[in-house]
Amino acid sequence: MTETSDTRSTAGADEGEGPPRSGVQRLMRFVPLIAPVLLWAVPCWVLLYAGQHWPFPVTLTGTVLIVLGLIAMPLAMVRGHGRRQQDGAAIVGDSLLGGIWILFTWSVLLGVLLRLALTLAGVGGGQDRARIVTWAVLGTTAVLLVWGYAEARRVPRVRRLDVRLPRLGAGLDGIRVALITDTHYGPLDRARWSARVCETVNSLEADLVCHTGDIADGTAERRLAQAAPLGTVRAALGRVYVTGNHEYHSEAQGWVDLMDELGWEPLRNRHLLLERGGDTLVVAGVDDVTAESSGLTGHRAHLAGALDGADPGLPVLLLAHQPKFVDRAAAHGVDLQLSGHTHGGQIWPFHYLVRLDQPSRAGLSRHGARTLLYTSRGTGFWGPPFRVFAPSEITLLVLRSPR
Known part of the structure; x- marks a missing residue:
């Protein structure tokens, strides 16, 4: 193998301020604030409040865990990937992000599709269907987390x-x-x-x-x-x-x-x-x-x-x-x-x-x-x-x- 060309390039000139921001662009600035809230709020609603009528200690404990996750994830991400570059914090933040993405996805899918299928099949009452959905979401998420981790870490x-x-x-x-x-x-x-x-x-x-x-x-x-x-x-x-x-x-x-x-x-x-x-x-x-x-x-x-x-x-x-x-x-x-x-x-x-x-x-x-x-x-x-x-x-x- 022989080298035939080695071109070194320099960055271009400054582009200036550019055109004014559109309404969509201004709205996109709020996505980093809204998205984490939705990621945690949707599973919270589907698992705890959408007709399950759990005993109060269960609802309270679940809600507290969701809120703690919502607070901990961005803090860990900032400490892990910001100026401090703390690997332990990055591992926590990244794991929470992956976990809640999977939980959010299957809360949405099963919260709609499984609930609809159970309703059409005439399975149980409203509370029974809601609890079946909750356990299905948690079970699916747990399986995918274990399998997904093994897939990520294997050769x-x-x-x-x-x-x-x-x-x-x-x-x-x-x-x-x-x-x-x-x-x-x-x-x-x-x-x-x-x-x-x-x-x-x-x-x-x-x-x-x-x-x-x-x-x-x-x-x-x-x-x-x-x-x-x-x-x-x-x-x-x-x-x-x-x-x-x-x-x-x-x-x-x-x-x-x-x-x-x-x-x-x-x-x-x-x-x-x-x-x-x-x-x-x-x-x-x-x-x-x-x-x-x-x-x-x-x-x-x-x-x-x-x-x-x-x-x-x-x-x-x-x-x-x-x-x-x-x-x-x-x-x-x-x-x-x-x-x-x-x-x-x-x-x-x-x-x-x-x-x-x-x-x-x-x-x-x-x-x-x-x-x-x-x-x-x-x-x-x-x-x-x-x-x-x-x-x-x-x-x-x-x-x-x-x-």
């Missing part, structure tokens, strides 16, 4: 797929590309998990190993023990990495430097050439689309710079953290973009909100006449230590030539 299963690229030369047919992304090393110490992930990657005997960003939540110095196993990853032709948006919350240049020290090639708006059997593949990478707003000199997503000097007749494999970069990739005739960021939704039904911001939640999709996009569900998890109906993955893509 991801390997997802294998063949990807046919019409411009790929016959000499590169069968080249094996391993993809990991969104490892999100964080408050929960996952050094052993990290080592086992790297062992799994090594077992794939890949030609090229890619990490498409969001290595960790926290600085490189703080998460070094968890990230260190990345240095043991083996690849026949190279290991390449691009930044994700979370690097720009945690001293991105420190992560770029660490990955370089661990033997990975940071593709910061540049490309490499991968050669085999007389044929060549351009392997390019760009900074995350949030890089420019970080204020770090030289950090921004610059695809033209990444491809500068590359033969336009060669196939291009592009690493870009966020799937929505694919519009630019398609405009430049990229053959295959590898991305992460979405986590596949991580906790259902957040899946549907992901699609409001990204063109793909998971898997292989086509964009334009030539460009394919593969979106990984991610190798780790962010924040809440749960994965519900969105399993993590290590991906092995076998690139196929049409000949």
Whole structure:
């Protein structure tokens, strides 16, 4: 693998104040205040007050627990993810957030659908139906919390797929590309998990190993023990990495430097050439689309710079953290973009909100006449230590030539 381009980019000029805020934009400012209240208030109503007529001590105890959760969650999140960066508080806040999201979801679904089904079936009176709904919600939530935690903490299963690229030369047919992304090393110490992930990657005997960003939540110095196993990853032709948006919350240049020290090639708006059997593949990478707003000199997503000097007749494999970069990739005739960021939704039904911001939640999709996009569900998890109906993955893509 040989380096052919190394383009350094600078952030653009200040944009100014911009147009006045619309009514919707002003309303959105209150979402962070309203959303937590709804997350806790809806389960409180469905479980305790919607016709159950529990004994007063039960109602009082349940209400107190709900109120304590409502108060504790934002306080723990601020202490855990704010200036103090207290890992213990972050674990508490993240766990409460994941737990109440699951409880809220099934309070809404079962509170409406199960209650309706019981009514239509003529099961019991109003109080009986209400209590059946309560126990169904609590039981479903408990099962999903245990299962979701196990799914989040396990070593991801390997997802294998063949990807046919019409411009790929016959000499590169069968080249094996391993993809990991969104490892999100964080408050929960996952050094052993990290080592086992790297062992799994090594077992794939890949030609090229890619990490498409969001290595960790926290600085490189703080998460070094968890990230260190990345240095043991083996690849026949190279290991390449691009930044994700979370690097720009945690001293991105420190992560770029660490990955370089661990033997990975940071593709910061540049490309490499991968050669085999007389044929060549351009392997390019760009900074995350949030890089420019970080204020770090030289950090921004610059695809033209990444491809500068590359033969336009060669196939291009592009690493870009966020799937929505694919519009630019398609405009430049990229053959295959590898991305992460979405986590596949991580906790259902957040899946549907992901699609409001990204063109793909998971898997292989086509964009334009030539460009394919593969979106990984991610190798780790962010924040809440749960994965519900969105399993993590290590991906092995076998690139196929049409000949």
